[in-house]
Amino acid sequence: MTVHTINDLKIGQKSSFTKSITETDVYLFAGISGDINPAHINEEYAKNTFFKHRIAHGILSGALISAVIGVQLPGPGTIYESQSLRFLAPVYFGDTITSTVEVKEVLEEKNRVVLTTFCTNQSGIVVTTGEAVALPPKAKK
Secondary structure (H helix, E strand, C coil): CCCCCHHHCCCCCEEEEEEECCHHHHHHHHHHHCCCCHHHHCHHHHCCCCCCCCECCHHHHHHHHHHHHHHCCCCCCCEEEEEEEEECCCCECCCEEEEEEEEEEEEHHHCEEEEEEEEECCCCCEEEEEEEEEECCCCCC
16 A cells, blocks of 8 residues: 655546445445445346346445545545545446546645546446545655
């Protein structure tokens, strides 16, 4: 894991994390979050929805963005202050999602970084977009 302080961060700097979404991931997330919407966990119900299959929770893709921010950019010790999200396309079981974070603005005097965030599936379709604000660690440990 790499730690980036505010002085290390440059506009355009990027990092990504890729994960295939499994049925187990969705069931565990449903249990942790309490969101047991049948669109996520009941295939028979989901067949009659707009998407025709079960879909992962939208916020699960947001959690993959959190993985990038907390582990890679800015990295360990970062405090995640805010996140906006737009869910543009469904994430199906078996999709491979790549979450990417890009430095948009460095606010050195406030020790804040504004990050463009997005997730794409294995076909390159953007499934989630947003913007985050984070406080990088003040020193490398």
